[in-house]
Amino acid sequence: LIAANSADEPEVDVNENDLFVLSYTSGTTGVPKGAMITHRNAATGIICMALEWRLDPHHVYLLHAPMFFAAGGGARLHPVLRGCTCVVMTYDAQAILQTIEKERITHISFSPTPIKRIVDHPDAGKYDLSSVEFIGLTGATHSVAELRKLEQVFGHVWCSAYGMAESVNCGAILQPEEVAIEGPLSKRLGSIGKATSGIDLRVVNEQGHDVAPDGKELGEIILHGDMMTNGYLGMPQETANIIKDGWFYTGDMATVDEDGYTFIVDRKKDMIISGGINIYPREIEEVIYTHPAVSHCTVIGVPDEEWGETPKAVVVLRDGMKATEEAIIDLCRQNLASFKKPTSVDFVDNLPMTPSGKILKREVAGQYWKGYEKRVH
Template sequence: MVGLDEPQRRWEFPSGTRKERDMKLMAGGPMTWAAQRFAERIAIVCEGEGQSLTFHELNADVNRLAHALRAFGLQPGDRVAILQPNCHRFILALFGVQKAGLVPVCLNTRYAAREHAIILNDCSARALLVAGECVETIAPVRGALSTVEHYLCTDGDADGMLNMTAVMAAQPTCEPGIEVEADALARLWYTSGTTGRPKGAMITHAIQSEHLKLFLMNMEVAIGPDDAMLHVGPMTHASGNYILPHVVRGARNVILPRFDPARVLETVVRQRITMLHLVPTMLFRLLEVAEQGTFDVSSVKRINYGAAPMPVSVLRRAIQVFGPVFRQHYGLTEAVQPVTLLLPEEHVLEGDETAMRRLASAGRPALGVEVRVVDDQGRDVKPGEMGEIVVRGPHVMQGYWNLPEATAETLRDGWLHTKDMATIDEDGFIYIVDRKDDLIISGGFNIYPREVEEALYGHPAVREAVVFGVPDEEWGEAVMALVALNDGQAVTADALIAHCRQHLASYKKPRFVRFVPELPKSAVGKVLRRELKAQYRSSVP
């Protein structure tokens, strides 16, 4: 027996045993597996085009696309960019690229041409699969894309591009049978750029497989062939994380081209939707419609939310309308959800004050994931103290593409440093306060925008609010709030400042309040705080 003070021997797999053999995987294996087991079941419903595909039909098209891409001479590991709005062709492109042993890079359809060019050149994409409606967006920068050799229009003809449907028609439907290394890139997922230039998070096939396992084993309600996921947000972002789990369970992926509250509710009723992913703005707009009508939403098992802070007042209304089906998950591009989970039974509306307070938390670490809140020296903070969230788990990215210094800064001592500031309570519930970069320092005091925003949300006239720091000669920074009001409501800036003073220390209250019709947001529903701060920092007297 090894003593406590003696180093234990590490057991290693002998050469040629299963560990080495398992280092190779069949590219696109989950899609093939699902097609074999659920061939005639519906895999995709594209509400925007009134089209549906069975698993057999989807897999056949995926195989055709994979063969077509390989026929261009693309080699395993080459990057293929996808510029596609929400529709069945996004899923086809995603799986087709992966089955060819290539690396999909999904582009945000809301980006401008210059932003697309930055990502395409950064990842050295060799091919671009672009929707007809996005052809004009990419046209101004085609001459600046030094590595893109093949342009395919996914839904028709376009000048200087191949018709993807025609190219696929000449290819067989048999499995490509391409093997890839487990530690080879499966996808390159770019950050949203809300805190700076987008960075490509490298996700390997092994990491993708581990994420699928974590997702399914942390889903407290089983996904089965009778279930349906409704995609209402961009599938290039958080909503896309639900595609593969539903594919391997034989469930339907139902797609709406864009978010429209009435249409979402109508689709929930018609398709008997069981799962949705919403950001706070979507949920707020959904409630405005749901509270005015009668919709049978009894099929819904889970409404997952995240990506931005959820006002507790909105969450309370939502639970009253939809019932106890809400589950918060915290995650990020570098370690996709689940990282932490606030389960439905932890969404307590009345009774114990401690339990009710946890409605404002992001929950506790998911099964299989380690989460800590640490100070600047990497030491665990005490309950109630502020620190940075760090994460360790099998689904954490391999690093940032072509950014070794940023990788070294983010992945330190085996932990992913998120730059998300939070507190933790005695029972392990984590309360996200703000981004480390968004901290306001006024007169030497630290002010986190989210706590000011929560105070503003407590006023009945406030629909949306964002807070940031602006230069102040005396205090260094002053607090500014941009506020959008509920329809038919009126309130003065002084009244909102006084309201905040009732709920916050005086130094945290806004010095300046500006009213706007609506707050600008990214494609995933995050308020563009950095852009607003840059816009307003010079407008303060």
């Protein structure tokens, strides 16, 4: 096959600003949108991601995520750029544990659900996982309890990466040496870190000014860089809503601490307005996840005649474990301001999720808003 074809460079007329791929959003809060990624976006993002993931040719990268979404499709390119060995497989918790031991995997990335299944696997401690040097945690935040379990299985090799379908690389990263479960660096638990190579990251208030680095003032994360999309295919109004003066408005609300580390509070669209007070579900979810019986949870706003809407927790329990509505609400009461605690808790067998393991809040909330005027985002 090789001998029968020319060794000359193929004459392909491709401009750096030509469309490379459509990267679809996960649709957790609305209809999936096709983010237009150009060749320049892709090339820049792949180079920067290889740097942030600290890849060298001797590394062995495990690819297990589906190729049809950003974390799977994008992740296949930066290890190739660095000449790494790539092991490709379909996700299965036990098979991944076996593959890590057999192939001496050094680098791997996980969204919350897949890594939970691995660290909770009854055979996790039976495998030699010492080859793993770097685990990228993507997709959503991981509770402190989950991180403790992860470190028991793999050691302190994880980073927290913040990205989206609209960017080829992660927009921010918290590297392992910047955080710890215990001690002074534990104050950075829950942070997405700082801007990655090739990205400018700001957190701005409603007036467009940078928020104070006090860990209190809330603003929206905006991103700028060659790896960011220029917009959504066939959706000019949606594009105009999120790209302003060259900056991509993420819809993620955050604070910045005195050291410049960014902490996401919640999605703007997920915010619950109860009696005129803004409540961010993510803060409540993080408390609920500290309960040992909780496997998955989501907090949504549900109709309330007096307050307009109030927080409701929808919880999936771990197999063989129990918890009551009173216990969940009391846990929140002890750790949050009273107005933030859920007014009710529903226990379900499972929650609707995207293929990447993100909970579809829109579907969950929609069940409770049938017959009401409020339109779920």
